[in-house]
Amino acid sequence: MNWTNILNFSRGPLLHVAMIIFVAGLSFRLVRVLLLGWARDRAKNKGSKLWGVIVNYLKGLFVLPFIPWVRRTFRHNELTFIAGGLFHLSLFLVLVFGTAHILVWKSLWGFGWKGLPTPILAFFSAVGIISMIVLLINRLTHPVLKMLTKFPVWINWLVVFLPMITGFIMARHLWFRYEVIFSLHLISVSLLLIWIPFGRISHFLFYFFSKTIHGAQAGKRAVTP
Amino acid sequence: MKEKTIYEHLREKGLSRRDFMKLCGTIAGMMGLEFVPPVKALGKTLGPSPEEVVAQALKTRPKVPIIWLEFQDCAGCSEAISRSSSPLLSNLVLNDIAIEYHETLMAAAGFQAEKAKEECMKKYFGKYVLVVEGSPTLDDDGIYCTVAGKSNLDLLKEAAAGAAAVIATGNCACFGGIPAARPNPTRAVGVADLIKDKPVVNIPGCPAIPEVTTGTILHFLILGQLPETDQLKRPLPFYGHTVHDHCLRRPFYEAGKFAGSFDDEGARKGYCLYRLGCKGPTTYNACAGLKWERGLSYPVQSGHPCLGCSEPHFWDGGGFYQGQSTPIIRLDRGSTATLVGVGVAAGAALAGLNAVKKSRAKKDLRKDQSGAPGSEPGSKKEG
Structure with a gap:
């Protein structure tokens, strides 16, 4: 078994199985949540549901992250807020605007777009990795967090960190032969895809789900979400 | 009579001593021989210089006979050697080092050719170099490729038995190449998969770069052993x-400037071809350094992405124009819909089961309450 074969295996059957588990698993999770039951909403429709949803998204994604001091979560633990925010921003930029990733989206959806210049991506991927390490140290040292952290949380951290670090090393051509680090990157990505439906990282999907519902409920009552 | 050395042979053909030394320098440079240059720069000498090593070998060693076998191939590697633009080297290999048997290039044919091969194998037993081009096939005892009534498996084993070293040239001989592409109907394999008791070196490529093939043969001739290899015997x-390491478009890769199609602005400006499916980052070969046609160009320079032709199974590693980062097996719309369906069905089935369980529990609770009015209020919480 040589690394070229391992690369072909991880780009081929392994990634394929991971994607199968990812798609079927997430559909399963979503249906399970949807069918848990709905409380009947007897409130009269006073405003616009759609407006509530739009406001909720705008506030959650574009306004509040940049004026964090108005939020209690920030005042309670600034470090988690900032590191967590930077981590999410970097991950988004690298996943959506990294050239290698754009090719993946293109192969899945049939269209691509222009990527960001490599130095900018390098900067943000480094920021993402550092944030992850900061969050880990915080979790390891914070007395309350330490007590709250159970085994699956460490797995969550690991399966997200591994693709990031291997991707960074690969894109910068450091230390390893390219096919070796490329295989390791794909293996860790497959691990992540397989783990997502079973763990809390599925919040990347459920976030939008709950944002929509909460926005709609608030909009119906004509209050600001 | 004592056998003539290569030097004597070349002198007889009219090569001057000066040209001979130039040839030695060229060979040493191409083989990548470099001994103690930093020490030499200080005005000290430690051992002979590379060209002296080459000259010494050519002066003292007799010609190395080469038997060149072709199995499932297109003869492209032979074509590349015979039309190589470094005539000095290919001439040396073709004429002076002596290829004793080569089905495509030799003038003899039929029984005479086979007889000549047998005689050569007998005369030079344990001394000749066996070059294999094309993949041997295993299925049905190798009958899908026969020469002079013998299967390629028999031919390979027979020729390898007396060889001092075996050189597999081209991707087919090294890893099975195109004949081994899925579904590999003849069960083609690489030479090194079959020959375990002889030193084997792989010169993959489609075709193999002629200077690399000649360089490896010369390495064996001059140093008496095959060059150091990587884990794939290259x-x-x-x-x-x-x-990718030596690519002239590499700065564009680093800057994130890519050609998006073969005729866009980026392509005209010579940007990196990664988005067009270039396999350069995982392909180990000397293309970017040696180039082709006497250093004129190589595929990436000419505007075409690298196909990865010196890597095992490059034919099955996804499309040539499919980006290297993309999955090889695509999740198409139909299978995605099926998977979503499976997930939804499983989720709904579980939810249904839960609902049935819940309603049963409720029913039981009601029954309990009506049957035993004085039961504990705490039991109400259950179910």
């Missing part, structure tokens, strides 16, 4: 770096 002097 000589390190030629396969030590990726095409």
Whole structure:
């Protein structure tokens, strides 16, 4: 078994199985949540549901992250807020605007777009990795967090960190032969895809789900979400 | 009579001593031989210089007979050697080092050719170099490729038995190549998969770069052994770096400037071809360094992405124009819909089961309450 074969295996059957588990698993999770039951909403429709949803998204994604001091979560633990925010921003930029990733989206959806210049991506991927390490140290040292952290949380951290670090090393051509680090990157990505439906990282999907519902409920009552 | 050395042979053909030394320098440079240059720069000498080593070998060693076998191939590697633009080297290999048997290039044919091969194998037993081009096939005892009534498996084993070293040239001979592409109907394999008791070196490529093949043969001739190899048995002097490492478009890769199609602005400006499916980052070959046609160009320079032709199974590693980062097996719309359906069905089934369980529990609770009015209020919480 040589690394070229391992690369072909991880780009081929392994990634394929991971994607199968990812798609079927997430559909399963979503249906399970949807069918848990709905409380009947007897409130009269006073405003616009759609407006509530739009406001909720705008506030959650574009306004509040940049004026964090108005939020209690920030005042309670600034470090988690900032590191967590930077981590999410970097991950988004690298996943959506990294050239290698754009090719993946293109192969899945049939269209691509222009990527960001490599130095900018390098900067943000480094920021993402550092944030992850900061969050880990915080979790390891914070007395309350330490007590709250159970085994699956460490797995969550690991399966997200591994693709990031291997991707960074690969894109910068450091230390390893390219096919070796490329295989390791794909293996860790497959691990992540397989783990997502079973763990809390599925919040990347459920976030939008709950944002929509909460926005709609608030909009119906004509209050600001 | 004592056998003539290569030097004597060349002198007889009219090569001057000066030209001979130039040839030695060229060979040493191409083989990547470098001994103690930093020490030499200080005005000290430690051992002979590379060209002296080459000259010494050519002066003292007799010709190395080469038997060149072709199995499932297109003869492209032979074509590349015979039309190589470094005539000095290919002439040396073709004429002076002596290829004793080569089905495509030799003038003889039929029984005479086979007889000549047998005689050569007998005369030079344990001394000749066996070069294999094309993949041997295993299925049905190798009957899908026969020469002079013998299967390629028999031919290979027979020729390898008396060989001092075996050189597999081209991707087919090294890893099975195109004949081994899925579904590999003849069960084609690489030479090294079959020959375990002889030193084997792989010179993959489609075709193999002629200077690399000749360089490896010369390495054996001059130093008496095959060059150091990587884990895929490829000589390190030629396969030590990726095409990406030495690519002239590399700065554009680093800057994130890519050609998006073959005729867009980026392509005209010579940007990196990664988005067009270039396999340069994982392909170990000397293309970017040695180039083709006497250093004129190589695929990436001419505007075409690297196909990865010196890597095993490059034919099955996804499309040639499909980006290297993309999954090889695509999740198409139909299978995605099926998977979503499976997930939804499983989720709904579980939810249904839960609902049934819940309603049963409720029913039981009601029954309990009506049957035993004085029961504990705490039991109400259950179910």
